[in-house]
Amino acid sequence: MSSYSITEPSARQKWVAGTLVILYALITMIPLAWIFLTGFKTPPDSISYPPKVIFEPSLEGYVNLFTTRTRVSAEELETLPPPENFAEEIVRERGMVIVGPSKFGERFLNSVIIGFGSTFLSVFLGTLAAYAFSRFKIPLADDLLFFILSTRMMPPIAVAIPIFLMYRQLGLSDTHLGMILLYTAVNISLAVWLLKGFIDEIPREYEEAALIDGYTRFQAFYKVVLPQAATGIASTAIFCLIFAWNEYAFAVLLTSGTAQTAPPFIPTIIGIGGLDWPAVAAGATIFLLPVMIFTILLRKHLLRGITFGAVRK
Amino acid sequence: MAARATPPSVARRIKGLSDRAIAWIFVGPTIFLLLAINIFPLIWTINLSFTNYRANRPNREVDYIGLRNYERILTDSDIWLSMQATAHFLFWTIVLQVLIGFTLAWLINRKFKGNDLWTTIIVLPMMLSPAVVGNFWTFLYQPQIGLFNYIVAFFTGADPSSFEMLGSVSLAPWSIVIVDTWMWTPFVMLICLAGLRSIPDYIYEAAEIDRASKFRQFWTITVPMVLPFLMLAVLFRGIENFKMFDLVVQLTGGGPGSVTEVTSINLKREAFEKWRTGYASAYAIILFVTVFGLASIYVKALNKVKER
Numbered sequence: 006m007s008s009y010s011i012t013e014p015s016a017r018q019k020w021v022a023g024t025l026v027i028l029y030a031l032i033t034m035i036p037l038a039w040i041f042l043t044g045f046k047t048p049p050d051s052i053s054y055p056p057k058v059i060f061e062p063s064l065e066g067y068v069n070l071f072t073t074r075t076r077v078s079a080e081e082l083e084t085l086p087p088p089e090n091f092a093e094e095i096v097r098e099r100g101m102v103i104v105g106p107s108k109f110g111e112r113f114l115n116s117v118i119i120g121f122g123s124t125f126l127s128v129f130l131g132t133l134a135a136y137a138f139s140r141f142k143i144p145l146a147d148d149l150l151f152f153i154l155s156t157r158m159m160p161p162i163a164v165a166i167p168i169f170l171m172y173r174q175l176g177l178s179d180t181h182l183g184m185i186l187l188y189t190a191v192n193i194s195l196a197v198w199l200l201k202g203f204i205d206e207i208p209r210e211y212e213e214a215a216l217i218d219g220y221t222r223f224q225a226f227y228k229v230v231l232p233q234a235a236t237g238i239a240s241t242a243i244f245c246l247i248f249a250w251n252e253y254a255f256a257v258l259l260t261s262g263t264a265q266t267a268p269p270f271i272p273t274i275i276g277i278g279g280l281d282w283p284a285v286a287a288g289a290t291i292f293l294l295p296v297m298i299f300t301i302l303l304r305k306h307l308l309r310g311i312t313f314g315a316v317r318k
Numbered sequence: 319m320a321a322r323a324t325p326p327s328v329a330r331r332i333k334g335l336s337d338r339a340i341a342w343i344f345v346g347p348t349i350f351l352l353l354a355i356n357i358f359p360l361i362w363t364i365n366l367s368f369t370n371y372r373a374n375r376p377n378r379e380v381d382y383i384g385l386r387n388y389e390r391i392l393t394d395s396d397i398w399l400s401m402q403a404t405a406h407f408l409f410w411t412i413v414l415q416v417l418i419g420f421t422l423a424w425l426i427n428r429k430f431k432g433n434d435l436w437t438t439i440i441v442l443p444m445m446l447s448p449a450v451v452g453n454f455w456t457f458l459y460q461p462q463i464g465l466f467n468y469i470v471a472f473f474t475g476a477d478p479s480s481f482e483m484l485g486s487v488s489l490a491p492w493s494i495v496i497v498d499t500w501m502w503t504p505f506v507m508l509i510c511l512a513g514l515r516s517i518p519d520y521i522y523e524a525a526e527i528d529r530a531s532k533f534r535q536f537w538t539i540t541v542p543m544v545l546p547f548l549m550l551a552v553l554f555r556g557i558e559n560f561k562m563f564d565l566v567v568q569l570t571g572g573g574p575g576s577v578t579e580v581t582s583i584n585l586k587r588e589a590f591e592k593w594r595t596g597y598a599s600a601y602a603i604i605l606f607v608t609v610f611g612l613a614s615i616y617v618k619a620l621n622k623v624k625e626r
Contacts, residue, residue, distance in 0.1 A: 014428040023430035029422060030439040033500065037442065039465055040454050052463045054478075130348050137344035141337055153348070156356040158609050160561040162585045163602030166595060167359035167366070170373060190355035193348055222340055251447035253564040254582075258590060272453035272568060282457055289450050300445045304438045307445075308508065 040293070043286035051282045065099075066283025068092045069276065070109050070291075074101040108270065109288060116266040116292070118181050120249040123188035127245045128238060130189070131196025136226060138197070139204040140212075150197070157194045161254040169259060179260045187255055192245040199244065203237025204230065240306035247296055267292050360606075367600035374593040387600035397601070399576065400584040406491060407498070407580060408559050412552055414499045419506030420548065424540075426507070427514045441504040448501060452568035455497050459483040459569075487577050490570050494578060497565055502558075506551045513547030514540070546624045553616055560609050581605055 014022070043051050045062040074096050077085075085102065088094040096103055134153075138146055168187065169178065177183030207230060215225040231238075257269040271288040274281050300307060335343075367387055371380045391397055422440065426433050443451065458466040461479045471478035483493040517539065525535045563582040566572065572579035572587075579587075585605065589598035 019430040022425040022428035133344035141341035167362040253449035
């Protein structure tokens with residue numbers, strides 16, 4: 006593009022556009038920044054009025070998030086041995102002692118297992134299917150592709166009723182495997198559609214050359230096509246992971262304990278007299294941080310992945 | 319792993335497979351999974367919708383009651399109120415997200431310095447968990463201590479505890495519209511941006527030669543060229559917001575009263591609180607048919623716009 010292009014905006018236009026966009030971005034940031042700050046407040050600081058922007062940071066929220074505590078009387082507190090670590094010290098100041106770990110660690114681990122498990126499975130199956138749709142003649146391919154996409158239109162609650170009954174019969178309710186299969190089924194439409202776009206872009210000639218060199222179809226697929234599609238596979242994986250990581254409706258309806266992920270759990274962290282906001286904020290921060298870092302590091306791929314479907318269609 | 323020089327026997331056997339067999343091996347598992355987890359349940363739901371089955375009493379005898387569930391749903395005023403609440407959200411979230419999203423895309427397309435970084439920040443909310451973020455917004459909306467009320471009060475001079483975003487019948491729907499717009503405007507923005515970037519420069523150059531005003535260029539080139547993209551974004555947002563659940567559950571839980579009880583919440587109540595499984599199944603089918611029907615009509619319109 007030449008620098009004299011008519012469509013190139015003027016310096017003043019850029020300045021105005023930049024200012025407005027930055028203003029919007031800053032407004033967008035406020036709730037996120039507030040979650041982050043609240044995680045480092047003490048419970049009284051978190052509910053003071055006017056809202057405190059400057060405060061003495063505390064790890065109380067994080068300690069409360071990871072532990073269960075019980076209140077003890079002042080006399081009992083006196084007789085206890087001195088606190089062994091900073092966490093014990095923090096809760097002692099509130100007249101409490103730590104009695105064990107909370108369920109947060111477990112729930113977070115469930116999110117990791119189910120998130121990564123279903124991401125792996127959807128990308129694996131999605132890549133195979135996308136390759137087949139891209140390269141082979143499949144009868145009624147267009148209809149099949151539309152069918153795959155239409156599975157995404159169903160409201161989760163509508164699917165949840167029969168899945169609930171079916172899982173109860175099969176012994177899959179509240180299990181990791183059950184949730185992995187379910188999230189894979191939800192994600193696979195996206196995986197197939199995104200990956201087909203990426204694989205369509207890889208020239209067929211590469212594989213044909215490999216086939217002539219004596220490779221089997223299979224070898225041509227994993228030695229030639231897979232490496233070429235790596236970027237597409239990576240960005241698809243990110244989208245699948247983000248969905249599985251954040252999903253709430255199925256998690257809340259189909260799990261009750263063993264396989265429950267973090268999203269239904271975080272809003273239930275109760276303190277004295279209602280939700281323990283610093284602990285909720287700490288949980289939210291830990292839970293949101295991986296995705297935020299992901300988004301920032303991989304922004305090029307993410308932005309490409311989102312707009313891809315739009316351009317293709 | 320499989321890149322050894324001498325292929326193992328499994329690979330040799332696969333070598334004999336025709337392309338057609340490979341195609342089915344590759345597509346098969348996906349189709350099987352979707353049939354098992356989407357289609358089979360859908361058929362099961364249709365079947366249940368003609369019964370008075372209750373999932374919390376699996377041993378009770380099940381009667382087929384024909385279309386009675388459907389009849390009752392279509393004459394139930396609560397369900398029409400839920401439909402109205404859903405329509406209200408759909409309308410306002412889409413209007414706001416289209417207006418703000420398009421404007422942002424249009425501004426970002428000016429390619430000012432650092433727009434990449436700011437775009438990423440704007441996109442962040444849509445990457446996060448609606449349930450977790452929605453839950454935290456209830457804190458921001460607290461009348462006494464919440465940041466949202468404080469900021470609004472600061473700019474309007476009102477008393478921050480004089481308005482309850484989540485507790486008042488008139489404001490609660492708007493509290494959800496605000497959070498949804500905050501989360502999903504970036505999605506509309508990204509798709510519009512893709513649309514804007516697909517317009518070749520030479521069209522504007524030609525218009526410039528014809529002495530078309532900037533305003534005219536905007537209405538006769540930019541808007542029509544972006545319209546198909548914008549409509550696609552509206553389709554995705556429409557389908558998603560018709561199913562809206564996480565945010566509403568966390569923010570208002572359907573209340574106060576039932577002013578924000580959207581269809582998903584209403585349905586969840588019937589299915590998993592009142593355990594009227596047969597009735598809820600019929601409800602689910604009606605919702606599914608509605609989305610599917612509206613989406614099909616919309617896609618037809620979209621294709622017409624594209625053809626122009």
